[in-house]
Amino acid sequence: MKKLYLWVFTSAFALTACAQQNPTVVKYANLITADDAKKHLSILASDAFEGRETGTPGAQKAANYIAAEFKKLGLEAPVNGSYFLDVPLTQNALKVTAFTVNQKTFEYGQDFFLNGAYPDNNINVNDVVFVGYGTDSEIGSTDLTGKILLWINEDKPQAGTTPSTSYRLTASRTKTIKYLQSKNPAAILAANPGIAGALNRFGKSVTSPRLTLKHAVAKPANTNAPVFNITTALADELVKPVGKTYDELKTASTAAVVPTLTIKSSITINYSTTKSDVKAVDVLGYMPGTDLKNEVLIFSAHYDHIGLNPEASAKDRVNNGADDDGSGTTGILEIARAFAKAKKDGHGPRRSILFLGNVGEEKGLLGSEYYSEHPVFPLASTITDLNIDMIGRVGYEYIGKPDSANYVYAIGSAMLSKELHNIGEQANNTYTQLRLDYKYDDPDDPNRFYYRSDHYNFAKHGVPIIFYFNGVHDDYHQPGDEVSKINFPLLAKRAQLVFYTGWELANRDKRPLVDGKASE
Structure with a gap:
């Protein structure tokens, strides 16, 4: 009931506070398209990447691809001149x-x-x-x-x-x-x-x-x-x-x-x-801000998946991970491209932005845990983590529903900052009008989604987060999680919501007020 009351109150607030669209922001959000998303994901989730399991050549291929895209966009390599942060694993x-x-x-x-x-x-x-x-x-x-x-x-x-x-x-x-x-x-x-x-x-x-x-x-x-x-x-x-x-x-x-x-x-x-010992890397692309450059906004997604099925006779040995989390990684690349074009046109962000591709999420959130313990930019200066994990499909609860192609689950937005929750609501009501579903926005939910993706390693250190998620489906952690089943217009629209929310966070006068406590 408490959660329901919060949702009703904040939704009403966002609706009444709905602002007019900023044409500059819309211009760059429209660079996030289904066609471009498909180009990235068709590579990342191809059989050539062998399911991107942490510690394998397939995962390294994915890391190299992401770093190359960051370089094309003109993002800085913030790890002593490298896009790679070594994550030492055993x-x-x-x-x-x-x-x-x-x-x-x-x-x-x-x-x-x-x-x-x-x-x-x-x-x-x-x-x-x-x-x-x-x-x-x-x-x-x-x-x-x-x-x-x-x-x-x-x-x-x-x-x-x-x-x-x-x-x-x-x-x-x-x-x-x-x-x-x-x-x-x-x-x-x-x-x-x-x-x-x-x-x-x-x-x-x-x-x-x-x-x-x-x-x-x-x-x-x-x-x-x-x-x-x-x-x-x-x-x-x-x-x-x-x-x-x-x-x-x-x-x-x-x-x-x-x-x-x-x-x-x-x-x-x-x-x-x-x-x-196992070799693995997080991939980091950095865009310095202007007058508030000492504060950092993070967009994160994990690029690893679960690799190959061991059965040599299996019809399809590759767990391609198109939705989990090729879709989130693709979203990050598209959002980075939109911000890069805006900066090139003289509309760069006031705050600095870190685009973070995490490794080892499927192995226990390892890449984000390592970053949170060895941050390249101080966590005290990190204002928010917007984490994307699975935004390319329709989950069980929405199959056959009228809004099946116009929703996203939002998790954790008010856990540490009610202001962040309101910012996310207002961005959605102003621009994308997706249904923001808070069904899983509860640390006591039996699925425990709040604890199961990379945002949690920021939240537990007091960094406000929003986790964007489409819910699980029959192909979750199965070979059937393939590019052919991705709804690219829906992926692009969800990524646009994250972009709009991030634009506001990167450019507003004050960082979101932290008035909550992370759940353990």
């Missing part, structure tokens, strides 16, 4: 050599997966502790040291609320995991009915070697208990000795506070990790 290849329950073997990537990097370990136990939803009242005084825990990875239903049942961790479940890890168990087995489908669809993404930032000073090894995401079929095998199914135990835990249950199941889990 590849952590997990090998699970054994995962058995009662002598039955389960397979990594088919029955379970593990996120994060952990020290090598061999676990052999003869029982598992079912901890329900992992609340303090369920665990009580039970000693969990060295035990394997079976945990319901869902929000516990509460009266008057709709709990999230997604396998993606909510804020409350993240706290629960930390609480369970504080009890020093050997491992946590997080069961969720969505794991089987996720592994079937995204198996390569969740089981491929993990990339992490390589820090100048090595961080201590992760001594927390590993969290294995498991299917409910695996959970059924774990609880079989008590003569009940996992769903029956979950139902009982949902209905009342049920104490922990120790189940006599023989479990063996052996895993190890090998490490190697």
Whole structure:
């Protein structure tokens, strides 16, 4: 309700404050066209770039293409004369050599997966502790040291609320995991009915070697208990000795506070990790401003995707990533071209602008995390990040609707700055008249989109952001995410909205007031 009230209020404000169009701004926005966008995206999302996976030649090809375009536009190379900011990464290849329950073997990537990097370990136990939803009242005084825990990875239903049942961790479940890890168990087995489908669809993404930032000073090894995401079929095998199914135990835990249950199941889990260095770069193009040049506006998009499917017999091995996020990268190139032409004509921005192509977003927002920790321009002088991640398609919720070709999701615009939200609204009402949909504009949304793209690494440092997004579709992280399915007029119109918003931010007298706090 609070979000709805904010949306109604700010929308009404923007409508009443709608200004007349500035013909100069319109002139340069009109340089952002469907035809030009198609030229860029047809190259970036071609098979020749092999899905642009971080650390591969395909990603380097994409980085070189973006840098060459920045150079053509006359953008400055701000990293000691280079367009490339090295992002030092380490590849952590997990090998699970054994995962058995009662002598039955389960397979990594088919029955379970593990996120994060952990020290090598061999676990052999003869029982598992079912901890329900992992609340303090369920665990009580039970000693969990060295035990394997079976945990319901869902929000516990509460009266008057709709709990999230997604396998993606909510804020409350993240706290629960930390609480369970504080009890020093050997491992946590997080069961969720969505794991089987996720592994079937995204198996390569969740089981491929993990990339992490390589820090100048090595961080201590992760001594927390590993969290294995498991299917409910695996959970059924774990609880079989008590003569009940996992769903029956979950139902009982949902209905009342049920104490922990120790189940006599023989479990063996052996895993190890090998490490190697990986080369990757962010791509930066810089346009200095005039009288306010010490303040910087960022336009960002990630250029990496998920690469090739491993199956040699697959009909289409290349995950082209035309929408995710070739569309955002294309949008950035088009916006940069519009600003470059304006500057050439004597209408350069008052504030400086950084066009930022991030690497490693699909690996955990790594490129933007590295930039936020090693900024080329101080974050204190960075007024806003306008981040674009997927603006070329129609998402599930809009398929078949009258406004399917005239909307965009806006996320995070009021999280840190209500003024920024109003600026975005007014730019839209004055120029593009897209439907700005705030459905996902909530840090507690079960999809957690606010945390899942590069803007978040700026927001957590107090930089106001707007994240532009079209929603997911059937081809999300699939080989079918191809150029032929992109709605280029819609891509161009969404990019024009980002341009109009950025023009106002780059030229207004004052930077947006920060009056909010980033969600964690």
